[in-house]
Every structure is written in structure tokens, then in C-alpha cells.
Amino acid sequence: MQKIKRRDFLKGAAGSVALLSVGVQSQSAEASTAAERGSEHVGILYDSTLCVGCNACMSACKEANDMPPDPTGGSITLDNADDLSENTLNVIKMFVDGNGETKDSAVDGYAFIKRQCLHCVDPGCASACPVSALYKDEHTGIVKYNKNACIGCRYCQVACPYLIPKFEWNDWYPQIVKCQLCDHLIEKGGVSACCSACPTGAALFGKVDDLLKESARRLTMEPGVEYAFPVSSIDAGTVQTHKASEYVPHVYGEHELGGTQVMYMSGVPFDKFGLPDVPKHSYAAIANGIQGTLYKSMVLPAIVFSGLAYFINKHKKMEEAEHDTTNSNEDGGKS
Amino acid sequence: MSEAKPLGGRIFTPTVFVCLLFIGVAGFVLVKRFIYGLGPVSNMSDGYPWGIWIAYDVVVGSAFACGGYVMALMVYVLNKGQYHPLVRPALLASAFGYTLAGVSVFFDIGRYAHAYNLYLPWQMNVHSVMFEVAMCIGTYIFVLWLEFTPAFLERWKQKGLNKLLNKVIFLLIALGVLLPTMHQSSLGSMMILAGYKLDPLWQTPLLPLLFLGTALFMGFAMVIFEGTISSRVYNLGDETSMFAKVSRILYWVIAVWMIVRLHNVFVNGHLGDAFSGSFLGNMFLLENLFLVVGMTIIGSSKFRSSARMLFIAAVLILCAGALYRFNVYLIAFKPGAGFSYFPSWGEQMVTYALIATEIAAYTFFVKYFPVFEVHEPVESNS
Numbered sequence: 072m073q074k075i076k077r078r079d080f081l082k083g084a085a086g087s088v089a090l091l092s093v094g095v096q097s098q099s100a101e102a103s104t105a106a107e108r109g110s111e112h113v114g115i116l117y118d119s120t121l122c123v124g125c126n127a128c129m130s131a132c133k134e135a136n137d138m139p140p141d142p143t144g145g146s147i148t149l150d151n152a153d154d155l156s157e158n159t160l161n162v163i164k165m166f167v168d169g170n171g172e173t174k175d176s177a178v179d180g181y182a183f184i185k186r187q188c189l190h191c192v193d194p195g196c197a198s199a200c201p202v203s204a205l206y207k208d209e210h211t212g213i214v215k216y217n218k219n220a221c222i223g224c225r226y227c228q229v230a231c232p233y234l235i236p237k238f239e240w241n242d243w244y245p246q247i248v249k250c251q252l253c254d255h256l257i258e259k260g261g262v263s264a265c266c267s268a269c270p271t272g273a274a275l276f277g278k279v280d281d282l283l284k285e286s287a288r289r290l291t292m293e294p295g296v297e298y299a300f301p302v303s304s305i306d307a308g309t310v311q312t313h314k315a316s317e318y319v320p321h322v323y324g325e326h327e328l329g330g331t332q333v334m335y336m337s338g339v340p341f342d343k344f345g346l347p348d349v350p351k352h353s354y355a356a357i358a359n360g361i362q363g364t365l366y367k368s369m370v371l372p373a374i375v376f377s378g379l380a381y382f383i384n385k386h387k388k389m390e391e392a393e394h395d396t397t398n399s400n401e402d403g404g405k406s
Numbered sequence: 407m408s409e410a411k412p413l414g415g416r417i418f419t420p421t422v423f424v425c426l427l428f429i430g431v432a433g434f435v436l437v438k439r440f441i442y443g444l445g446p447v448s449n450m451s452d453g454y455p456w457g458i459w460i461a462y463d464v465v466v467g468s469a470f471a472c473g474g475y476v477m478a479l480m481v482y483v484l485n486k487g488q489y490h491p492l493v494r495p496a497l498l499a500s501a502f503g504y505t506l507a508g509v510s511v512f513f514d515i516g517r518y519a520h521a522y523n524l525y526l527p528w529q530m531n532v533h534s535v536m537f538e539v540a541m542c543i544g545t546y547i548f549v550l551w552l553e554f555t556p557a558f559l560e561r562w563k564q565k566g567l568n569k570l571l572n573k574v575i576f577l578l579i580a581l582g583v584l585l586p587t588m589h590q591s592s593l594g595s596m597m598i599l600a601g602y603k604l605d606p607l608w609q610t611p612l613l614p615l616l617f618l619g620t621a622l623f624m625g626f627a628m629v630i631f632e633g634t635i636s637s638r639v640y641n642l643g644d645e646t647s648m649f650a651k652v653s654r655i656l657y658w659v660i661a662v663w664m665i666v667r668l669h670n671v672f673v674n675g676h677l678g679d680a681f682s683g684s685f686l687g688n689m690f691l692l693e694n695l696f697l698v699v700g701m702t703i704i705g706s707s708k709f710r711s712s713a714r715m716l717f718i719a720a721v722l723i724l725c726a727g728a729l730y731r732f733n734v735y736l737i738a739f740k741p742g743a744g745f746s747y748f749p750s751w752g753e754q755m756v757t758y759a760l761i762a763t764e765i766a767a768y769t770f771f772v773k774y775f776p777v778f779e780v781h782e783p784v785e786s787n788s
């Protein structure tokens with residue numbers, strides 16, 4: 072008996088060490104499980120320096136997606152959304168500092184930002200969703216929502232680093248609401264409604280690879296010099312001439328948490344817009360690394376289970392045998 | 407097999423009436439929730455999508471319900487037969503705790519009628535921690551009731567069935583040890599996806615290990631807590647010496663847990679935050695204070711032999727674990743952008759009602775089914 076106890080103790084100790092080492096391993100596991108960009112992935116390059124804050128994209132978005140106006144700002148009939156909500160998939164927000172006179176200046180200036188789902192390369196929301204109601208389209212990379220699967224658990228909201236998915240809190244049978252990049256228009260060969268509505272090319276639709284090249288080109292531009300900027304869709308061929316602004320030398324979404332398909336360029340630092348400063352590896356990859364190591368194809372749980380069953384059966388029999396000798400109770404176990 | 411006996415006695419005690427009152431009020435809140443949605447009855451928001459129905463009822467509640475898990479682990483895996491009398495009461499409390507956590511999830515999820523999607527192979531997301539937790543908890547509720555089934559069969563004198571069940575029950579017990587190990591650690595993994603929204607004093611890849619640890623020490627503490635109350639209320643005789651033995655194991659579980667926790671915070675370079683005097687820093691210190699005081703009590707052989715001191719230690723340790731889990735899911739969860747959360751009156755009522763249901767149902771079960779063994783504890787035989 073003494074012997075068995077010691078062996079069990081060693082077994083338990085080995086198990087705890089294994090669990091501990093998982094935590095350590097996860098750091099290296101995250102790199103190997105990270106998702107990658109696909110060549111057919113589409114997205115949006117939003118250039119804050121080109122945005123004039125006309126909100127044309129907001130009404131276009133509502134119309135294209137059949138969304139009701141949001142009276143948060145006051146009026147009931149006029150759309151006055153001041154943030155994303157269950158009624159608003161896309162919003163233009165403004166950053167203001169000091170007297171707010173100079174466009175795209177972090178000091179005494181103002182700048183616009185377009186908030187919407189960023190269509191992450193390794194989306195936390197989709198990784199979280201237990202029923203694949205949020206899922207990444209393999210071809211386009213668009214992160215879509217299927218209300219027929221969603222159970223309304225809201226883990227996607229906890230998991231999205233950009234606070235994008237919204238929930239219909241005041242509905243008896245609610246849904247999750249977020250931008251799906253107008254996939255219904257893209258399917259028919261169109262582009263996202265917000266991009267076709269944008270008069271300046273600030274919101275530009277295209278393949279992510281092309282958009283990344285375009286953003287690299289803009290970062291080399293000489294401030295104050297005139298350049299051609301594509302409008303609406305990068306391969307539509309329409310261009311406008313604008314004076315280049317001074318950019319923050321960073322494309323938000325190029326690397327953030329494994330990258331996103333909607334990316335931002337700006338004249339003011341991104342934290343001014345409340346965009347989080349996040350690491351390059353997605354939290355989803357870290358979580359998957361840990362869970363993956365623990366449950367490698369369910370082999371580990373199976374081994375643990377058989378081990379447990381073996382010991383329990385043995386100990387139960389021993390206990391019953393002991394019991395039979397001490398009490399002469401007729402319904403004891405078999406010996 | 408078991409010498410447990412139904413305790414008998416009045417079913418409708420004043421306690422039960424108070425419980426029914428809570429359940430009535432909560433029923434009203436829930437009717438409103440199912441007609442008008444979650445918004446009108448709760449303070450949850452897009453920033454705090456989970457409130458106390460998840461953080462307390464599921465995350466803390468399921469840890470309180472880990473008594474069945476740790477006792478099965480002790481008695482059947484580590485072969486500590488002398489604790490056998492503690493198994494059945496612990497199992498019963500666990501069965502109720504987990505079942506009501508499941509009920510709470512049903513109130514909480516928005517699209518409950520679509521829950522069957524969890525069982526459609528083409529919808530399952532096996533990479534989702536939530537999927538794993540849902541599956542494990544769902545199965546475990548079932549397993550817990552099967553583990554408790556011998557009590558029903560004894561009461562209804564189904565000897566044949568009982569013998570049959572006894573042949574396969576080792577498989578159930580094995581599941582009853584494996585499933586909580588999996589989902590209790592996964593409840594920790596779940597918040598890794600929250601990323602920067604969870605304060606760095608709590609956010610770590612070790613969350614699964616730390617959650618498993620809290621499940622263990624809260625499970626042990628709960629066995630002492632419930633056992634002490636039951637032996638007082640139902641005059642079961644003095645079980646202090648058995649609880650004292652449990653508390654010695656508990657001592658080491660907490661010691662290891664605290665070393666891992668503090669080492670982790672130190673290595674991640676956040677020990678300074680803990681002493682910065684900030685609200686969250688103080689929360690961290692409070693967790694550890696509860697544990698240190700609890701440990702000091704059960705570490706002293708004098709205090710260990712006092713039923714009252716053991717009970718106080720158990721309460722402190724339960725508070726520590728509950729606070730740790732609350733911190734991870736709500737208090738240290740900071741989505742930013744002006745969001746804040748404090749449970750609404752309605753949310754609180756539903757949670758109180760779930761606790762009340764647990765108490766009322768537990769008191770009924772121990773009177774009607776053979777759960778407790780009424781005699782002096784069996785002394786160790788090795």
C-alpha cells in the first residue's frame with residue numbers, strides 16, 4: 072500500500088510539471104500556429120490625412136447593409152452615431168487637441184479615424200467563437216457572421232482587441248453585429264460601400280497585398296508635393312491628385328496582432344485615436360498554442376483518462392475488499 | 407457499500423421559505439429578460455459583455471463546486487480511503503453547483519435556442535476554449551449526477567441496478583476527475599484571448615495552471631466549509647480530525663500555488679505594480695493576504711484542531727480564490743473607452759436565487775436521500 076501511494080504521488084508530480092512547462096512552451100508555440108495573409112485577401116486602406124470627415128461612408132454603409140439610423144447623438148430621424156453600436160457598423164470619429172486648428176497635427180490639431188471591423192488575419196473573435204458563427208472566409212479573408220449558428224455567448228466581444236462586435240442588448244433574441252466588409256457587394260464584383268462612397272479615396276478598397284504596396288509608396292512621399300492617389304478601389308483606375316501629408320511612419324494593421332486587412336495611415340500617432348498598442352503575435356495564437364499543447368489531438372486527455380480509470384478501478388476494488396473484511400455487509404463489492 | 411443514511415426531518419424550514427422568496431423575485435426578473443432582452447435587466451454592455459452571471463455563477467460557482475472533484479481525486483486516485491464519508495456530500499454540492507452554473511449560462515446566452523449548434527460537427531470550433539469549456543461542463547453535469555446515482559438507487563432499494571452501476575462507476579469517476587481538470591484550467595485559458603484588456607498582474611500564459619490551482623484549493627476549502635456547517639446543523643458528530651487532515655493537504659496546494667503566482671508576476675516584471683498602491687495592486691495584495699492568513703491558521707497544529715479556526719481558514723481561502731477569479735473576469739478586466747460595470751439589481755437577484763436554490767435543494771436531498779454518514783469518522787488505517 073505504501074508503495075502505491077508513493078508511485079501515485081510521483082505520477083501527480085509529473086503531471087504538474089508537464090502543466091507548468093506548457094506555460095513556458097507557449098511562448099515558442101505561438102510563432103508556429105500564427106495565421107498568414109492570403110494573396111486573394113481583400114481589405115481597406117484608410118488614410119486619415121485624406122479624410123475630410125464628410126461622413127458619406129457612414130450613410131453609404133447604413134444603406135448598403137440595411138441598418139437603422141442611430142439616434143445616440145440626439146435626433147431620431149437623422150443618423151448621428153458617435154460610435155459603433157448594434158445599429159452602426161462604421162463610424163468616423165474625430166481626434167481634437169488644443170485649439171484644434173491644424174488638420175493632422177497632434178498638437179492644436181484634429182484628425183479623423185474610421186472605426187470598423189479590421190478583419191484580422193488571425194481574428195480573436197473567430198478563434199473565440201465556439202460554434203464558428205464568426206469565421207474567416209478562406210478566399211477573401213473576410214471575417215463573416217452566421218446568425219444561424221450564433222448562440223449569443225459574447226465571447227467574441229471579450230476576445231476582440233478592438234471592441235468591434237456589438238450585441239443587440241435590447242432585443243429579445245439578439246444577434247452580434249459587425250462590418251462584414253460588404254461581402255454581399257464583393258460577391259457581385261463590387262467593392263465595399265464605404266469605399267465607393269468616399270469622395271477623396273481616404274477609404275480605398277483592394278487586395279491587401281496591393282494596399283500594402285500602396286501604403287509603402289505613401290510613406291516614401293515628400294510632404295507638400297503633389298501625387299496621384301487612387302480612389303474607391305485600387306484597381307479601378309480612377310485617381311485624384313493631392314498634396315502628400317507628413318505621415319506617422321507606421322501602417323496600423325500591417326503587423327498588429329498578426330496583421331489586419333483593414334489598415335490605417337495617419338498624420339497623428341495611432342494611440343490618439345484610442346487604437347491599442349498591441350504586440351505582433353495574436354492573443355489567439357498564444358491561446359491556441361497553450362490549448363494545442365495540452366490537448367494535442369485529444370491524445371493527452373485519452374492517456375490521462377485511461378490512467379485515471381485504471382487507478383480508480385484498482386483503488387475502488389481494494390477499498391471494497393477492505394470493507395468486506397471489516398464489515399460483513401452483504402452488498403459489498405465482489406472480491 | 408455506503409453507510410450513509412437519509413437524515414429525515416422537516417422539509418419546509420424557514421430557510422427554505424427565504425430561499426423560495428428569492429427564487430420568486432428572480433423569476434420576475436427572468437420573465438422580463440426573456441421578453442425584453444438582456445439590456446433592460448442587466449448592466450452588461452459591449453465593453454463588459456459578461457457580468458456576474460458568468461463571473462460568479464459559472465467561474466466562481468463552479469470552483470465552489472469543486473469539492474466533488476477534489477474528494478474523488480483523493481479517495482479514488484490517490485487512494486485515501488479514510489475520506490470516503492466526505493465524498494457523497496461533496497458530490498451532491500458539486501452536482502448542484504454545476505447544474506446551476508449551466509442554468510445560469512442558459513439565462514445569459516442571447517440565442518439559447520441555437521445552443522444545439524455546439525453539437526453539430528460542422529459548426530464545432532475545436533480551437534475555441536469556450537467550446538471545450540461548454541462541452542466539458544455539459545458532460546460533467548451529467549457525470550456528477552450519475553456519480554450521485556447510487557444514493558438514489560439505495561433510497562429506492564434498486565440493488566440490482568446499483569450493482570450494475572457499481573461495475574462501471576470507475577469510468578464515471580475517472581471522467582469526474584478528468585473533466586474538471588480540463589475545464590477548470592480552460593476557464594483560465596479563456597481570458598488569454600482578452601489580451602491587454604486584462605491587467606498584466608493577472609494576464610499570463612499560466613492562467614490555466616493558476617485556475618486549476620484555485621479549483622483545487624477552493625475545492626478542499628469547500629469540503630471543510632460545507633462539512634463544518636452540515637455537521638453543526640445536522641449533528642453529524644465531530645469531524646474536525648478529518649478536516650484537519652484535509653487542511654494539511656490544502657496547505658501544500660496553496661503553498662505551491664502562491665510560489666507559482668508570485669514567481670510569475672515577478673518574472674513578468676509586474677511585482678512593482680502590486681505595491682504601487684493602485685486599486686488593482688491592492689486587489690492583488692488582498693488575494694494574497696487572504697491566502698497567507700488562511701495558510702497560517704491551517705499551518706499551526708493548535709489551530710488545526712479547532713473546528714472554528716478551520717472554518718475561518720476555509721472561508722478566507724474561499725474568499726481568496728473567489729476574488730482571484732472575480733479579478734480575472736471582471737475587476738481587472740478593463741476594456742477602456744469609458745465602459746464600467748456593476749451588477750444591476752436584477753442580475754444580483756438572479757444570482758442570489760441560484761444560490762438559494764442550491765441551499766434549498768441541498769437541504770432537501772440530505773434529508774430524503776442517503777448522503778451523510780452519521781457517526782464518528784473512521785480513523786486512518788495506514
Ligand code: SF4
Pocket residue numbers: 187188189190191194195196197214230231232233234235236249
Ligand atoms: S477586429 Fe475584432 S471583430 Fe474584426 S476580425 Fe478582428 S477580432 Fe474580429
Ligand code: SF4
Pocket residue numbers: 196199200201202203204205220221222223224225226227228247
Ligand atoms: S456571441 Fe455568437 S458569434 Fe460571438 S462568440 Fe458567441 S456564438 Fe460566436
Ligand code: SF4
Pocket residue numbers: 128131132133135136160161187250251252253263264265266
Ligand atoms: S465595408 Fe461595408 S459594412 Fe464595412 S464599414 Fe464599409 S460599408 Fe460598412
